[in-house]
Amino acid sequence: MGHRRGRPRRHRPRLRRRADRSRLHPRPPVKGVSILEDSLHDRRRASSARTQGRPGRHVRPPQRRPVRPPGFPQFFERGRGCRQWDANGREYIDFMCSWGPVVLGHHHPRVEEAAARQAALGDCLNGPGAIMVELAELLVDTIPSADWAMFSKNGTDATTQALMVARAATGRTKVLMAHGAYHGADPWCTPSPAGTTPNERADLVEFAYNSLESLEAAAATVEGDVAAIIVTPFKHDSFEDQELVEPAFARGARALADRIGAALVIDDVRAGFRIDLRGSWEPYGVRPDLTAWSKAMANGYPIAAVTGTDALRGAAQQLYSTGSFWFSAVAMAAAKATIETLRDTDGIAAMERAGTQLREGLYAQAKSHGFTINQTGPVTIPWLSFDGDADLSVAMHWTDACLRHGVYLHPWHNWFLSAAHTEEDVAAALEGTDQAFAETRAHFG
Numbered sequence: 349m350g351h352r353r354g355r356p357r358r359h360r361p362r363l364r365r366r367a368d369r370s371r372l373h374p375r376p377p378v379k380g381v382s383i384l385e386d387s388l389h390d391r392r393r394a395s396s397a398r399t400q401g402r403p404g405r406h407v408r409p410p411q412r413r414p415v416r417p418p419g420f421p422q423f424f425e426r427g428r429g430c431r432q433w434d435a436n437g438r439e440y441i442d443f444m445c446s447w448g449p450v451v452l453g454h455h456h457p458r459v460e461e462a463a464a465r466q467a468a469l470g471d472c473l474n475g476p477g478a479i480m481v482e483l484a485e486l487l488v489d490t491i492p493s494a495d496w497a498m499f500s501k502n503g504t505d506a507t508t509q510a511l512m513v514a515r516a517a518t519g520r521t522k523v524l525m526a527h528g529a530y531h532g533a534d535p536w537c538t539p540s541p542a543g544t545t546p547n548e549r550a551d552l553v554e555f556a557y558n559s560l561e562s563l564e565a566a567a568a569t570v571e572g573d574v575a576a577i578i579v580t581p582f583k584h585d586s587f588e589d590q591e592l593v594e595p596a597f598a599r600g601a602r603a604l605a606d607r608i609g610a611a612l613v614i615d616d617v618r619a620g621f622r623i624d625l626r627g628s629w630e631p632y633g634v635r636p637d638l639t640a641w642s643k644a645m646a647n648g649y650p651i652a653a654v655t656g657t658d659a660l661r662g663a664a665q666q667l668y669s670t671g672s673f674w675f676s677a678v679a680m681a682a683a684k685a686t687i688e689t690l691r692d693t694d695g696i697a698a699m700e701r702a703g704t705q706l707r708e709g710l711y712a713q714a715k716s717h718g719f720t721i722n723q724t725g726p727v728t729i730p731w732l733s734f735d736g737d738a739d740l741s742v743a744m745h746w747t748d749a750c751l752r753h754g755v756y757l758h759p760w761h762n763w764f765l766s767a768a769h770t771e772e773d774v775a776a777a778l779e780g781t782d783q784a785f786a787e788t789r790a791h792f793g
Contacts, residue, residue: 417748417759427454430768432756440756441777443706445764448618451644451699452689453768459647462685466678477677483684487655490687491627493635494655498664500674503617504532506640506652507578509669511536513638513656514576514611517663522570524577524610526557528585531578531615557583558591560600567608576638577605578613581628582725587740587760589733590725598634611637611660617652618643621690622699622728622764649682695767696728702769703727709778717785731762746788753780 421434430453432442445451452459466479484497500506511523531537535544536552553570556562557579567574579601583591605612614636619628621644629636637660642652650673656664690696704727714721719742720735734742743759750757755777757763 417744417751419748419751421751429453429455430766430770430773438754440751440754441773441780442756443763443765443769443777444756444758444761445766446648447761448643448764449646449648450764451621451766452647452686452695453766454648456647456686456689456768458689459649459682459685462681463649463678466681469677471678472673472676476675477680479677479680479684480675483680486684486687487653490625490691491639491655492630493627493637493639493657495658496661496664497653497655498669499680500652500654500669501650501671501679502532502652503615503640503642504534504537505669505671505674506617506642506654507531507537507613507615508534509654509667510611510613510615510638510640510656511576511578512667512669513654513660513664514613516666517611517660518575518609520573520575520610521551522573523552523575524555524563524566525552526579526583527554528588529557529578529580529583529615530585530618531580532617558594558597560597560604563597563601563604567604567610571608574608574610576611576613577601578615580615581619581623582729584618584725584729584762586762589722590729590731590762592724592726593629593632595632598629598632602634602636605637613638613640615640617641618762619726619729620644621687622696623726625687625690625696645686646679646683647686649679651679651683653683690767693767698767699728699765699769702771702774703730703765705771705774706730706765706769706777709774710781713778713782713785717789719785719789725762728765729762730765732757742788742792745791746784749784749787750781753783755780755784757781 421436421438423435425433425435425437427433427442427446427450430442430445431439432454433439442450442454446454466477470477480499483499487497488494498509500509514523515521525531525537530539535548538544541549553566553574555566563577567577582593602612604610614627614629616628616639620639620641624630627635627639638654638656640652640654645651645653654664707723707727707730710721710723710732722733722735723730724733725731732743734746737743740759747757747759
């Protein structure tokens with residue numbers, strides 16, 4: 349539209365162009381043309397819609413596109429069991445499981461049947477259905493540290509709610525958090541501070557994971573004002589080798605929280621229901637005051653939860669924390685079916701067997717092709733890195749080659765096993781990874 353005469357023009361501030369990030373994370377050269385075109389047509393459609401802002405066609409991804417090899421597809425069509433098909437119909441054995449939510453395999457019949465039954469009754473109603481009480485009772489029966497549960501939609505919801513409960517209970521403000529740990533995408537914890545203010549992180553005090561000395565020192569700097577210690581079950585920072593928790597650190601964190609009157613919060617969003625159904629620190633005899641859950645809780649249906657002890661029930665009841673879709677019943681039915689199926693089929697043991705088979709196979713292949721690799725994290729939530737691969741160029745090339753051979757892995761984020769990964773599936777995947785190792789060795793010499 350042209351400028352209307354007589355009406356002053358609005359001042360539109362000039363926006364700085366986004367810095368070119370390609371120099372920060374250069375992509376490795378790939379010999380020839382990758383057969384994976386990454387759904388370029390769909391990418392262009394999405395980019396066009398973002399640029400033009402057409403009504404009804406506005407497509408805006410919820411997060412920045414992560415650094416990844418050029419062959420990685422962006423759009424997917426369907427999933428079944430431990431396999432996914434991209435928008436171009438290419439099939440992959442899936443070791444990312446939708447970045448964690450799919451724990452029983454895509455389109456699991458027991459979960460889908462439960463969700464369909466609830467959908468036939470109703471989903472988003474004027475209040476929660478009876479399924480909410482049934483799910484809460486299941487969580488309390490399954491998790492020794494849980495006396496109650498409250499529900500939301502995302503892992504970020506759950507970690508934020510947990511800290512709100514801790515602050516309401518203690519009347520304090522400070523939170524001790526491991527340096528580099530990922531706890532969600534709200535302003536207080538997002539790994540990218542764009543759009544946030546320093547005040548939103550002013551109450552965080554960092555410590556080094558697995559260092560009791562560092563944790564104690566962090567607590568001493570804000571003595572008398574620590575509301576919570578929030579910690580992941582193991583160190584799963586991206587771009588770094590994973591680090592299992594040291595039992596002495598876990599027990600020391602519990603003892604420190606007791607001594608200073610703070611809440612111990614376990615962020616089990618990523619690891620929950622893949623290490624131990626009772627809670628990821630239960631094998632160490634460490635029970636938190638509050639636990640945040642999401643991802644694998646409902647096999648892909650959107651739900652999150654906070655569970656806590658009776659001592660914090662009153663504080664939780666004080667919160668005003670809600671969302672338009674938090675009481676939707678279908679995801680709750682899916683969550684109940686997922687947890688019951690994991691329990692009834694010993695799903696975690698199945699994932700451990702598949703993860704061990706994958707880890708042993710990858711070690712043997714890497715050695716045979718002359719690579720030194722590190723495989724870290726639990727076998728159900730593993731990651732592989734190459735020695736001396738500071739810029740990830742080897743990992744990028746290898747995972748891109750894996751894709752060409754039908755195996756979906758990731759170069760810098762931990763992977764996820766599901767109970768749908770059978771011995772035959774892992775063996776088929778190892779055929780693809782072996783070819784990828786050979787191609788990567790040929791490329792780098």
